[in-house]
Amino acid sequence: MSGAKVLVIDAGGRGNAVAHAYARSPLVEKVYVAPGNAGSSIMDKCHLATHDQTPLKSIPELLSFAESQGIDLTFVGPEGYLSDGIVDCFIEEGQTIIGPSREAAILEGSKCYTKDLLKGLGVPVPPCSNFSQAGEAREYARQYCAEHPEKGLVVKADGLAAGKGSVVCSSLEESLSTIDRIMEAPKIFGGAGDRIEIEERLEGRELMFFCLSDGRAVLPLESALDYKQAFSQDEEVAIRLFNKLSKNPNLDNNPNTGGMGGFSPHPWLDQELTEKIMKRIAEPTVRGFCEKTGREYRGIIYFGLMIDQNRDPFVLEINVRLGDPEAEVILPRLETDMYELSLALSEGRLKGFELQWSDDCCLGVCAVSGRAIKPLSSGGGERPGYPGDHYTNMPISGLEKVDPDVLVYHNGTAWGTDAKGKSRLFTTGGRVLTLVGRGPTLAKAREKAYDNIKRIRFNGMRYRRDIGLGYT
Numbered sequence: 001m002s003g004a005k006v007l008v009i010d011a012g013g014r015g016n017a018v019a020h021a022y023a024r025s026p027l028v029e030k031v032y033v034a035p036g037n038a039g040s041s042i043m044d045k046c047h048l049a050t051h052d053q054t055p056l057k058s059i060p061e062l063l064s065f066a067e068s069q070g071i072d073l074t075f076v077g078p079e080g081y082l083s084d085g086i087v088d089c090f091i092e093e094g095q096t097i098i099g100p101s102r103e104a105a106i107l108e109g110s111k112c113y114t115k116d117l118l119k120g121l122g123v124p125v126p127p128c129s130n131f132s133q134a135g136e137a138r139e140y141a142r143q144y145c146a147e148h149p150e151k152g153l154v155v156k157a158d159g160l161a162a163g164k165g166s167v168v169c170s171s172l173e174e175s176l177s178t179i180d181r182i183m184e185a186p187k188i189f190g191g192a193g194d195r196i197e198i199e200e201r202l203e204g205r206e207l208m209f210f211c212l213s214d215g216r217a218v219l220p221l222e223s224a225l226d227y228k229q230a231f232s233q234d235e236e237v238a239i240r241l242f243n244k245l246s247k248n249p250n251l252d253n254n255p256n257t258g259g260m261g262g263f264s265p266h267p268w269l270d271q272e273l274t275e276k277i278m279k280r281i282a283e284p285t286v287r288g289f290c291e292k293t294g295r296e297y298r299g300i301i302y303f304g305l306m307i308d309q310n311r312d313p314f315v316l317e318i319n320v321r322l323g324d325p326e327a328e329v330i331l332p333r334l335e336t337d338m339y340e341l342s343l344a345l346s347e348g349r350l351k352g353f354e355l356q357w358s359d360d361c362c363l364g365v366c367a368v369s370g371r372a373i374k375p376l377s378s379g380g381g382e383r384p385g386y387p388g389d390h391y392t393n394m395p396i397s398g399l400e401k402v403d404p405d406v407l408v409y410h411n412g413t414a415w416g417t418d419a420k421g422k423s424r425l426f427t428t429g430g431r432v433l434t435l436v437g438r439g440p441t442l443a444k445a446r447e448k449a450y451d452n453i454k455r456i457r458f459n460g461m462r463y464r465r466d467i468g469l470g471y472t
Helices: 013-023 059-068 079-083 086-092 111-121 134-147 172-183 236-245 271-293 326-333 338-346 442-453
Strands: 004-010 028-035 046-048 073-076 128-131 153-157 166-169 196-200 205-214 218-220 261-264 298-307 313-319 361-369 407-410 413-417 423-427 431-439
Touching: 004 013, 004 059, 013 028, 013 046, 013 326, 013 338, 013 407, 013 431, 028 059, 059 086, 073 086, 073 338, 079 086, 111 128, 111 196, 111 271, 111 313, 128 134, 134 153, 134 172, 134 196, 153 172, 166 172, 172 196, 205 271, 205 313, 205 326, 205 338, 218 271, 261 326, 261 442, 271 298, 271 313, 298 338, 326 361, 326 407, 326 431, 361 442, 431 442
Parallel strands: 004 028, 004 073, 028 046
Antiparallel strands: 128 196, 153 166, 153 196, 205 218, 205 298, 261 361, 298 313, 361 431, 407 431, 413 423
16 A cells, blocks of 8 residues: 655745655655745655646645645645635645634734734733724824833734734834834835734743644644844844845844744743643633634644743734744654644544654754845845845855755755756745754754854855854
8 A cells, every 4th residue: 555645835944844744754655845945855755746847836726736646635834825725725625634724824814813812812912902003003102102111012013924024112213113114114014014913012031832733632742942033132233234224224123034043842841831821822722712713723823922030921923833943943853653643633633642752952043045245246236135135046055065964954945057057056035944953962953053054155145153052
């Protein structure tokens, strides 16, 4: 009997990590990835899903491929597909698919809706308000800062913004400027900023908490400490230059990204805190969503939390998917068969399911498209680099020098031909590659990752040098 065929829908490093997890299962024969990237076809058992050598992107194309190829299970990575209802479409045609329905995906698709829901359920969140008019938002910010001069605000675009839609503000001036830049001009998050949520900036430690839900049972996953800000705290000059080139008047603002790296296991998430989060947040959210909407939440859900000085958790945001780069450092530690786990989720058998994890540490560092080192003939002026405007189509070298035991997950790469007619890898996005070192200690994993990322080159390549620093 032949093994199972799995389709992973994702274009980035998370998709590489998910495909790699399925490929490790002895029950799986082939893993197709769509739309994928250059790394999607390099791993064992993995192939790009194409039609006439063209990557598949639309929901009808993906559904047709699943039906024609006899796909046994589909896993959806990006929030965009989930919000567009891909799970509903596949289920209507009898396909087995992992991910929440369109209605459930609103938990990430609308921060305003989600905060209102959580407040109604009694799930702890920061003090917050929603706005669809910039004038009302500005007036709220003025009044709040006048009454609470010692506190800051966080301004968030309501819709999907690729993980970059939250701006932490330390002053009234910064809050007003952020409201204008999101809602009026230059509308830095597009239509996602037509509405915004403004919340009190809480003090404490941030935590990304991941769970699986089959609609009834909620099962916690291992977590990771990730690094969202583009620069380390000691890169003041780089931060100011980035904002100057981005035409951001707040020159000291360290911008958020989709993630610059991370490591697992999490250094201070213990069993006591896990149980508190499950009891106060994860279980009430899943149960309450079903009670309010009549729909079960099925799939991965992760909570962006703030843990205060009393070790009490507050929900900053909810995402309806695996995180990136968290997936790249969590999934390599999963010893439970990914395919068996997915079937248990889809069939409502998570209750009592026990996950097995490696004791090893994994640390990932993202190489991103920073400010180009040399002037480029394509013009357009100097670009600040990721998470702002950046160049692509840069040739990548040095991957052949990476140690075999270091995982290389591709975030934004494609095969192309250089000026000499030679086939090679090129950059296609802001985040380009995530290198994951593994070892019995975090120090060993960190040493492995940083020793190897130095061997890679492309114009403008940049990465944070402090991932894991202070925890080894």
